[in-house]
Amino acid sequence: MNTLIQFDYTLMIVAIGAALLGAVSGTLGTYAVLRRQSLLGDAISHAALPGIAIAFLLTGSKTPLILVLGAAIAGWLGTLLILSIVRLTRIKYDSALGIILSTFFGFGLVLHTLIQRTGNANQAGLDTFLFGQAATILESDVLTIGILGGIAIVIMLVFWKELKLLVFDEGFAASLGFPIRALDILLTSLLVIAIVLGLQAVGAVLMSAMLVAPAVAARQWTNKLSVMMFLAAGFGALAGVGGTIISSSASRIPTGPTIVLCATVVVGFSIVLAPNRGLLWDWFRHQRNKRNLKITASRLLKHPQRGGD
């Protein structure tokens, strides 16, 4: 009985953490998807690895806040490098992303082997960030996610008007005198926060899905930014809770990947079923048009003198 309660309590913490994370990354991912920077999440989450390693090397502690800070700085630096490579050379966004993502990760791996070699007993578990161990989310992690994620969302709300303009008409925003580059960096920094928060829970490899999937799903249901953001937050939370419950229902189903698959299912539903944009609606419209065309055509054939002029 005692273990059952304890289990439920752990499950609840994990579910709350995953839901919060899904909501935060869904909200901020909306911008990434709309700006066609969906894969920035992938880059940031990989580029964060050397930051985690350096933070650990410098402090010798595995306090989530310190590691998250290291990850954030490295991810942020990586993103700035990507932006400046694109600005200063003719190398395109995708290649810049690919280079920074993989080489930062490689450097992180180098540091990681250095740490392993020092034989610091404390280092065990540092590598779990790669796949994430959602099942090990603690109350303190939930608090971190809640507070930092909340701050990120508040900052986003404060600059709502500016960011919205940046997303939908960068040129117009520039012509109005908005500091485009500063806003770009602000938005990217908010993304960095969302991503490093998720590193521990769903892992570097899968965090990018949490940024993309809820936003893509939400996009199918609405044309309004605010509604899309609410929906994305909701879908993200839903995937988080759903994934946690499913993975806890059977043994040896990792939580992170299950959350990602839940989010993917939500996307699939949205793409097929969403009114107006969805594939099913598209099909219905197509059938109706075909029928109408047939009726018109048959009328024309029956009364050629009326339609033939």
Added chain:
Amino acid sequence: MGLVSAPTQQTQPEDNSESVVKASATWGRLGEVIQEHLDIQLIAIVTAVACALPGVFLVLRRMTLMSDAISHAILPGIVLAFFLTESLSSPLLILAAAGTGVLTVVFVELLQRTKLVKEDAAIGLTFPALFSIGVILISRFAGNVHLDMDAVLLGELAYAPLNRLNVFGRDVGPVSVYVMGTILLLNLAFILLFYKELKLATFDASLAATLGFAPTLIHYGLMTLVSVTTVGAFDAVGSILVVALIAGPPATAYLITNRLSLMLTLSAIIGSVNAVGGYWLAYLFDVSIAGAIATMTLLVFGVIFLVVPNRGIIAIARRRTRQKWEFAQTMLVIHLFNHEGLPEAEAESEIAHLHEHLRWDPTFATQVVKYALNNRCVSQEETQLTLTERGRSVAQQALVQ
């Protein structure tokens, strides 16, 4: 780290070198050590070149991230094939994984074709989902089989030479050299055979289509090659670092040249340099070889980014400074030219008052005067500046423009 333990043995046998037998054993072991060094570097170079060649086209076609997607998404293919064959070195593994890679490309394009999802989001949806399926398959069903997650994802070049190919009982070298060598030859053959088609489809897809060059076929051919190459390199350097091998050298070469043929050659060379440099970096600091090769890739890219003539950061900065001074000098000579021979000329060409007329900072004005004097655009007579012949022509030219 299998690699790192070996060289430390090198020093031990020196103590008992009197014995001829032992000495030969020493030489034998030294030979082994050297062999291991050579083997790993050979694998690294062949892998790097095999990745860099198709990478050139990915970088030019803005499809680099497809390689990232493929490198993650082939995981379920590898896992399923592993369940079937129960071996990590079976050729079926490569086929299944490459098939999954092509499937990834198809999925991304199907998603894009709905027009509901943009390309980047389509990639960002597809590969995490496939990767997740792979991870779940591993942790659910492969608990008691040896399929090490870290080894699959991160790869370890140091272990690659341990898996050796035996022909009629004779050791002819590591399996990886042959696998990656075959893939390299495949890539080379494809690029040489379809060079014209690839070039056209890369730089002008619509022209290629109107001329009947079937860009879709070229696209899928290239993507199949990328899949096969990724799978092959997966074993050696792991999934994420494949991207460093595919994107790094071509992007570095792209900073240097405009010519496709030269870009291909340079990419191969840079890839090899990164591989060897990374290997020795790893040896020196006793760290992950694949990670060190990626780090080397970043370093080489950074250095070229800094120093390359015309397009490098240093060149850009120098050009900007030069332009700043040139512009200021032109302003100065135009100013002098406008007032030349007029009554106010004496006041206008007074060095000490120039900054007032041109609204410059006094120290900046002094520097510009010095710059113009050095260029012999103006000459100084006590406190007065006069235009030289050269300065006059500079001013006239600027005014005409």
